[in-house]
Amino acid sequence: MEKVCVLGAGSTKYGKLDDSITDITIQASIGAIESAGIDPKEIQAGYISNVFGVADKQVHLGPVIMSNLGIPEKPSLSIESACGSGSVSFREAFANVAAGFYDAVLVAGTEKVTHTGTEWTTTYFSYCSDFFYEGGAGASFPGLFASMARAYLNEFKATEEDLAAVAVKNHENGLLNPKAHLRKKISIDDVMKSAVVASPLKLYDCCPFSDGASAVILCSEKFAKEHSKNYVNVIGSGRGGSPATLQGRDHMTTIPSTKLAAQAAYKMAGITAKDIDFAEVHDCFTIAEVVDTEDLGFFEKGAGVQAVREGRTARNGDIPINPSGGLKAKGHPIGATGVGQVVEVFEQLTGKAGERTVKDAKIGLTHNFGATGASCAVHIFQGV
Amino acid sequence: MKQEFVDAVKSGKVLAKKCTKCSHLHLATVYFCQNCGAKGFENEILNGTGTVATYTIITVPPAGFEKYTPYAWVVMKIDDSELRVSGFLGGIGSPSQLPMGSRIKITGYDDRGILLEKQ
Numbered sequence: 493m494e495k496v497c498v499l500g501a502g503s504t505k506y507g508k509l510d511d512s513i514t515d516i517t518i519q520a521s522i523g524a525i526e527s528a529g530i531d532p533k534e535i536q537a538g539y540i541s542n543v544f545g546v547a548d549k550q551v552h553l554g555p556v557i558m559s560n561l562g563i564p565e566k567p568s569l570s571i572e573s574a575c576g577s578g579s580v581s582f583r584e585a586f587a588n589v590a591a592g593f594y595d596a597v598l599v600a601g602t603e604k605v606t607h608t609g610t611e612w613t614t615t616y617f618s619y620c621s622d623f624f625y626e627g628g629a630g631a632s633f634p635g636l637f638a639s640m641a642r643a644y645l646n647e648f649k650a651t652e653e654d655l656a657a658v659a660v661k662n663h664e665n666g667l668l669n670p671k672a673h674l675r676k677k678i679s680i681d682d683v684m685k686s687a688v689v690a691s692p693l694k695l696y697d698c699c700p701f702s703d704g705a706s707a708v709i710l711c712s713e714k715f716a717k718e719h720s721k722n723y724v725n726v727i728g729s730g731r732g733g734s735p736a737t738l739q740g741r742d743h744m745t746t747i748p749s750t751k752l753a754a755q756a757a758y759k760m761a762g763i764t765a766k767d768i769d770f771a772e773v774h775d776c777f778t779i780a781e782v783v784d785t786e787d788l789g790f791f792e793k794g795a796g797v798q799a800v801r802e803g804r805t806a807r808n809g810d811i812p813i814n815p816s817g818g819l820k821a822k823g824h825p826i827g828a829t830g831v832g833q834v835v836e837v838f839e840q841l842t843g844k845a846g847e848r849t850v851k852d853a854k855i856g857l858t859h860n861f862g863a864t865g866a867s868c869a870v871h872i873f874q875g876v
Numbered sequence: 877m878k879q880e881f882v883d884a885v886k887s888g889k890v891l892a893k894k895c896t897k898c899s900h901l902h903l904a905t906v907y908f909c910q911n912c913g914a915k916g917f918e919n920e921i922l923n924g925t926g927t928v929a930t931y932t933i934i935t936v937p938p939a940g941f942e943k944y945t946p947y948a949w950v951v952m953k954i955d956d957s958e959l960r961v962s963g964f965l966g967g968i969g970s971p972s973q974l975p976m977g978s979r980i981k982i983t984g985y986d987d988r989g990i991l992l993e994k995q
Binding site: 610611614615618624625626627628629630631632634635636638639640642643646687688689690691692693737738739740742744 | 878903905929930931932933934935936937938939940941944947949951958959960961962963964971976988989990
């Protein structure tokens with residue numbers, strides 16, 4: 493297996509964007525190409541992750557993006573795995589570079605949905621669940637995670653205020669990220685007083701619907717060394733699955749696919765959770781970050797809320813979680829999110845994270861899943 | 877097989893499939909055993925009664941559910957089995973109306989999916 497590296501990374505701002513899905517994907521891709529210091533002609537394939545291209549009247553994005561980059565002859569594909577599309581696409585690109593099929597590829601994730609409005613997004617996002625049992629019975633995505641939250645609050649010593657603390661922390665991080673969707677300091681009180689979306693989750697427990705695109709250049713170690721001294725090694729890659737429904741899981745306070753993906757990634761990297769310096773995790777809702785940090789092995793089951801309370805997951809804590817602001821504050825353009833996490837880790841490990849730099853960070857982890865964690869990918873990165 | 881399952885739900889029952897090889901029990905909407913991978917099943921009809929395993933109260937609904945809002949979406953643990961099934965439970969506006977563990981039952985199926993009510 494070839495060693496695989498991230499050579500460059502680019503991203504649009506996340507939020508409500510005016511440009512088309514094609515334009516924002518190209519902007520992020522050019523950012524990644526320039527950051528990598530390569531010629532587009534050196535790209536051998538394109539992996540484009542996206543869920544609702546149909547909302548902006550453009551599916552089959554791959555050839556459109558490749559044509560705009562002046563390389564229409566290069567192969568590409570679109571990958572959809574709900575909110576986990578970006579990391580799943582990254583994994584497929586990783587596998588192909590590791591196998592030696594390609595020396596350098598473009599991995600771009602993108603989404604453009606905010607113009608459709610809350611009802612459209614709430615409805616269409618619910619199609620990512622097992623629709624017969626969940627979306628079709630009135631469960632929105634906030635509702636599914638709210639059901640996990642109620643189970644968690646019932647099982648462990650945790651309060652709605654504890655969950656709110658996750659939002660407060662991620663908003664603080666988002667303030668330092670010029671590309672974040674929500675750049676606004678909030679208090680526990682603000683969260684508690686925000687409108688209930690799906691009890692017990694309130695508006696500020698939920699990530700926003702965002703537009704945005706992120707891209708990275710993934711390549712072999714040989715290719716990386718020929719082009720740069722400041723790249724990042726991908727040292728672990730793992731995937732896993734969970735029952736598609738919440739009802740199909742024995743425990744509703746854990747996500748099986750996260751555990752499987754993390755175990756595989758730690759094994760490949762030859763490390764454990766203790767060796768991770770910081771992580772970008774899938775905090776689509778506050779409860780998700782708590783569950784993620786436990787399933788990834790940073791804390792015991794039920795101890796995730798205590799860690800937040802004690803500031804251990806803050807940017808200056810012992811295991812900073814979501815220094816970018818996470819999905820909660822940075823935003824969640826669902827097809828882009830998994831790639832955007834890699835952009836953050838690349839910037840952190842190559843000294844490009846500015847004010848939000850995690851001190852002395854050498855190893856970073858990304859964790860991204862689709863739906864309620866039915867599909868999941870975990871990746872581990874090390875600076876050179 | 878889904879129609880068979882829906883027909884059972886309409887009469888307040890849950891159609892389960894028991895693996896003929898390892899006896900693992902699933903909802904009828906599974907085609908291979910999740911425990912041993914075998915394909916042979918025999919039907920088992922369960923009473924559609926149980927307890928609230930977890931739930932949410934939806935106040936921002938997907939399209940088609942506006943006129944029912946607020947309502948609960950519930951995961952029910954089925955009596956005398958390890959299986960759970962989820963569905964729509966109308967008329968719930970506050971958590972005090974539906975404590976965890978409350979007894980509920982399946983009452984039918986329509987464009988709101990599997991319908992549940994408090995017992």
